[in-house]
Amino acid sequence: MSASRPGLSSQMTLQAAAQIRGLIIDRVLLPGEKILQVELAEQIGVSRSPLREALRTLEAEDMVTYEANRGYVVARFDDDDLTQIHGMRSLLEGELLRTVVRPTADQLVELERINTNLKVALDAQDVTEIVELNRSFHFLIFQLSPLKMVRREVVRLWQLSEAHSAAWWRGVPEVVSRIVTEHEAIIEALRSYDVDGLVQVCEAHRVGGHGHSRMGMFVS
Template identity: 40%
Template sequence: MGKSTDPVTGSGVDKCLAAIRSMVLSGELLPGQKVQQAALAEALGVSRIPVREALSRLQSEGIVEHKSNTGYTVSRFNSEDLAELYLMRRLLETELVKTADLSRIDVAAMGKLHTEMVAAARAQDPDEFQRLNRQFHFAIFDASPLTLVRQELQRLWYMSDFYRSLYLYELETTQRLVAEHKAIIDVVRAQDSKRLLKELDAHRAGTEKIVVRRLGHRRRPA
């Protein structure tokens, strides 16, 4: 495959961003694993320049880390890190829901996403379920005018994508999530922000518990 003649274009960097995020989500790149820039550039048909730019952006999002002697590696989280991440998610998501205009939300579109998630759960397709799940939740958050808060929340979601994907291989768990999503749709339809906050808090707490359990309660090194 020929390499791009304009490797620093936005499309080239975006291509690398999407590819690396997908590799982290699928487990092709595991937490703590070094990112081989030359091999990645070759696989994507680009030069190393957009790969480096993409990795620099992912570093700012907390998805990868950089050390001068080892280069870029996929960030590794422990149970305490994830507890902080979920705390930040709760704070930001609460503000977004409180300021959201629920009448702007396309409930029919959320229902369609819900139907597609049911199919993804039955097909045991965690990548598709994860993609749809993000769209489902941000259909709510996008109804808030707090753009910077929403962008920061997007970063937090990206940081924890791989860890959330761990439980998406469990059919029982995805079925529970789908049932909770149905309840969330009903509350959005009723435009009841207080009930929506309660539903989302319970939903988030349940997924955090599963993620920490799957992580094995690994703690920060002393």
């Protein structure tokens, strides 16, 4: 019984961190907002201990920060921070894409399924579902690369910028409408195993909204 408790506690911490991360991405918790631990623990249904551990986990990911006399607050990023995050993502995601193995038929079918569901979510303007499906689409492709450490860092950077990206999904409908078509081009590059073409189409997709504003710098 006692041997299972550390594992259970760790699982509860991971679940709590995922729930809080989701609240940040969905902008229920806003940048710079103080985290009220008692209220948050009740909201996500955990005790204070796993909540504190979850906040420490998110602090290590730079999603929250600890301030003297305030406690934990949601991290706030300015334009320079976001530019650096996006620059690192561009470099590291390029490395992942250049090292992908040929996808299986089942993996291609899964990418098509996700993209079909993404179109439905876009039509319904369901931002939470859009963000989740878009993440699943790109992370499935990143899984094709053997570079585990690079992939882990890309996941961290993606999470840092995802709340910013979620706000963008709400604000640039004329660019968002191109996402499904661009994903189809990505799938075709994978189907033909055209790695150079894959890198090019993903880079164009990533910065597709740049001409509209800084908010549109990374659509993926």
